[in-house]
Amino acid sequence: xxxxxxxxxxxxxxxxxxxxxxxxxxxxxxxxxxxxxxxxxxxxxxxxxxxxxxxxxxxxxxxxxxxxxxxxxxxxxxxxxxxxxxxxxxxxxxxxxxxxxxxxxxxxxxxxxxxxxxxxxxxxxxxxxxxxxxxxxxxxxxxxxxxxxxxxxxxxxxxxxxxxxxxxxxxxxxxxxxxxxxxxxxxxxxxxxxxxxxxxxxxxxxxxxxxxxxxxxxxxxxxxxxxxxxxxxxxxxxxxxxxxxxxxxxxxxxxxxxxxxxxxxxxxxxxxxxxxxxxxxxxxxxxxxxxxxxxxxxxxxxxxxxxxxxxxxxxxxxxxxxxxxxxxxxxxxxxxxxxxxxxxxxxx
Amino acid sequence: xxxxxxxxxxxxxxxxxxxxxxxxxxxxxxxxxxxxxxxxxxxxxxxxxxxxxxxxxxxxxxxxxxxxxxxxxxxxxxxxxxxxxxxxxxxxxxxxxxxxxxxxxxxxxxxxxxxxxxxxxxxxxxxxxxxxxxxxxxxxxxxxxxxxxxxxxxxxxxxxxxxxxxxxxxxxxxxxxxxxxxxxxxxxxxxxxxxxxxxxxxxxxxxxxxxxxxxxxxxxxxxxxxxxxxxxxxxxxxxxxxxxxxxxxxxxxxxxxxxxxxxxxxxxxxxxxxxxxxxxxxxxxxxxxxxxxxxxxxxxxxxxxxxxxxxxxxxxxxxxxxxxxxxxxxxxxxxxxxxxxxxxxxxxxx
Numbered sequence: 061x062x063x064x065x066x067x068x069x070x071x072x073x074x075x076x077x078x079x080x081x082x083x084x085x086x087x088x089x090x091x092x093x094x095x096x097x098x099x100x101x102x103x104x105x106x107x108x109x110x111x112x113x114x115x116x117x118x119x120x121x122x123x124x125x126x127x128x129x130x131x132x133x134x135x136x137x138x139x140x141x142x143x144x145x146x147x148x149x150x151x152x153x154x155x156x157x158x159x160x161x162x163x164x165x166x167x168x169x170x171x172x173x174x175x176x177x178x179x180x181x182x183x184x185x186x187x188x189x190x191x192x193x194x195x196x197x198x199x200x201x202x203x204x205x206x207x208x209x210x211x212x213x214x215x216x217x218x219x220x221x222x223x224x225x226x227x228x229x230x231x232x233x234x235x236x237x238x239x240x241x242x243x244x245x246x247x248x249x250x251x252x253x254x255x256x257x258x259x260x261x262x263x264x265x266x267x268x269x270x271x272x273x274x275x276x277x278x279x280x281x282x283x284x285x286x287x288x289x290x291x292x293x294x295x296x297x298x299x300x301x302x303x304x305x306x307x308x309x310x311x312x313x314x315x316x317x318x319x320x321x322x323x324x325x326x327x328x329x330x331x332x333x334x335x336x337x338x339x340x341x342x343x344x345x346x347x348x349x350x351x352x353x354x355x356x357x358x359x360x361x362x363x364x365x366x367x368x369x370x371x372x373x374x375x376x377x378x379x380x381x382x383x384x385x386x387x388x389x390x391x392x393x394x395x396x397x398x399x400x401x402x403x404x405x406x407x408x
Numbered sequence: 409x410x411x412x413x414x415x416x417x418x419x420x421x422x423x424x425x426x427x428x429x430x431x432x433x434x435x436x437x438x439x440x441x442x443x444x445x446x447x448x449x450x451x452x453x454x455x456x457x458x459x460x461x462x463x464x465x466x467x468x469x470x471x472x473x474x475x476x477x478x479x480x481x482x483x484x485x486x487x488x489x490x491x492x493x494x495x496x497x498x499x500x501x502x503x504x505x506x507x508x509x510x511x512x513x514x515x516x517x518x519x520x521x522x523x524x525x526x527x528x529x530x531x532x533x534x535x536x537x538x539x540x541x542x543x544x545x546x547x548x549x550x551x552x553x554x555x556x557x558x559x560x561x562x563x564x565x566x567x568x569x570x571x572x573x574x575x576x577x578x579x580x581x582x583x584x585x586x587x588x589x590x591x592x593x594x595x596x597x598x599x600x601x602x603x604x605x606x607x608x609x610x611x612x613x614x615x616x617x618x619x620x621x622x623x624x625x626x627x628x629x630x631x632x633x634x635x636x637x638x639x640x641x642x643x644x645x646x647x648x649x650x651x652x653x654x655x656x657x658x659x660x661x662x663x664x665x666x667x668x669x670x671x672x673x674x675x676x677x678x679x680x681x682x683x684x685x686x687x688x689x690x691x692x693x694x695x696x697x698x699x700x701x702x703x704x705x706x707x708x709x710x711x712x713x714x715x716x717x718x719x720x721x722x723x724x725x726x727x728x729x730x731x732x733x734x735x736x737x738x739x740x741x742x743x744x745x746x747x748x749x750x751x752x753x754x755x756x757x758x
Contacts, residue, residue: 245532246538266523266533271729275462276464285524367457369456371740380604392611396584396585398619399485
């Protein structure tokens with residue numbers, strides 16, 4: 061009991077300078093990886109509430125990083141024919157169609173000087189607008205409760221509002237990255253920006269990072285054999301440029317910057333959305349206390365993460381690695397003991 | 409438009425694509441879980457992105473990696489039998505076990521290199537020593553173990569450098585248990601639900617499975633007078649393997665389901681029958697007296713059953729893990745339940 065609590069205390073105590081090494085919060089992720097001249101941690105804040113699903117990020121990423129084509133197929137399930145992240149898809153825009161209103165929306169176009177009721181009263185009297193019978197449904201042809209003899213807000217099939225959720229997914233550049241932890245060659249490494257990058261001249265295609273990633277991001281390119289994923293445009297960061305996807309995003313749904321600053325911006329944004337009546341708005345991956353120690357690339361979502369194909373509570377698998385080795389050592393000892401006992405007992 | 413809706417209560421009216429895995433529970437499956445075992449987790453509704461998996465499917469080739477899990481266990485436990493046979497004066501047993509360990513380890517290395525996307529870069533495995541990567545530690549372990557196992561076999565066959573051979577035999581036996589059990593850590597240290605959730609018991613399953621494989625090889629090939637220890641190892645290994653596997657499935661919750669469905673279920677069921685049957689047969693043939701021709705035949709049969717059973721277990725575990733990664737249900741439902749339990753605990757605190 062006392063041993064257990066002591067071990068628990070040892071595991072949960074945090075060196076203030078270096079933070080946790082295997083899981084938990086880690087304020088200086090590049091410093092913990094050994095950088096003495098670490099730069100501020102950089103990342104993405106993807107605000108899906110303003111994503112319009114244009115896929116400019118997917119195209120910009122493919123173009124800049126010279127990623128090969130990986131099949132042109134139509135899924136038939138939605139406008140999403142990319143389907144998910146992989147070796148040849150480092151940005152993926154998800155499309156979800158829901159029968160649910162999106163909350164109050166401001167079109168941002170001034171119509172204050174237009175009197176729509178006056179315009180409706182003019183219907184049929186001016187030559188530019190057709191007669192009332194052309195747009196107003198006949199009594200009896202619309203669902204009960206819908207106003208007849210006037211302009212109807214209800215569609216003939218009875219459906220009301222509909223919303224599309226669109227979200228551009230990317231590598232999360234975890235604080236505790238399982239892919240990096242399990243890589244046996246040192247091909248995956250932590251950059252001075254706190255991001256996680258594969259060195260393609262080192263990777264020998266062992267494939268261990270693929271099942272290790274709790275988000276299903278990194279994958280092996282079949283013809284090439286090596287593992288590939290988002291580099292957060294390491295080559296562009298080095299010269300002070302922002303990543304290609306963020307640069308191409310027309311609505312600033314993808315925001316790039318120091319993670320600390322993005323976290324503040326995200327907290328303000330989610331509060332504003334909630335105050336405006338979008339009660340579904342929530343942040344995903346921004347919490348340094350979560351199972352991967354917080355993501356370098358985090359999101360503002362409008363529904364539960366699993367609706368977007370994201371795991372609701374991912375945990376870095378190496379959190380349990382010390383316990384795994386303890387159990388394996390006990391198993392090895394019992395195997396040796398079984399063998400010894402087999403020889404010690406004399407045959408009849 | 410597909411006419412489907414993603415609602416808070418899950419996907420409604422969805423027509424999944426050709427490859428979609430829905431993971432919908434059926435009545436038949438519930439009944440199959442029976443045999444006195446209660447379903448640990450009630451069937452849960454969950455949301456997913458058009459039924460697509462959250463995780464990427466492991467890219468390891470089944471023949472290479474499940475084959476390595478099997479051969480690594482066979483080699484590691486055989487080295488123990490080899491050292492025991494040498495120390496207790498059973499040269500026939502020692503020779504079979506040494507040759508088995510060296511052969512299985514050579515095949516393992518070939519399979520591991522073959523599975524790499526860039527086989528020419530296999531030596532990069534020894535580029536760093538990385539305690540957080542079980543594959544890195546395993547590479548260093550094999551780099552130490554394989555030469556010892558091969559040297560022990562070579563010295564035994566050629567009859568030269570006996571002192572070196574004896575030292576290599578002892579060294580291989582010291583590393584053997586680690587070789588046989590670290591592979592459980594290798595596959596547990598992933599996000600694959602049916603591998604990760606079993607990390608407590610899987611090393612014991614693999615230790616037992618390695619023991620039955622090594623005992624099976626010795627029973628099938630060693631001279632009858634030397635097989636006493638192999639019979640006892642077979643019985644102990646089978647008990648450890650089957651016992652800890654049952655315990656593992658009971659403790660895993662929803663992640664145990666892939667072990668009880670389809671192909672993996674058939675493989676694991678035959679592994680159970682072959683291992684238990686082989687161990688019983690080996691014990692019975694030992695009691696019946698070892699000189700008679702019939703007992704020799706029974707012993708060989710027991711050995712073959714144990715070898716096949718161990719292989720079936722490794723392939724079953726491998727394929728069950730892959731199946732759990734391909735179905736979003738095994739990723740989403742336990743995590744969602746964990747979040748809800750935490751939220752409930754927090755609300756009770758306040």
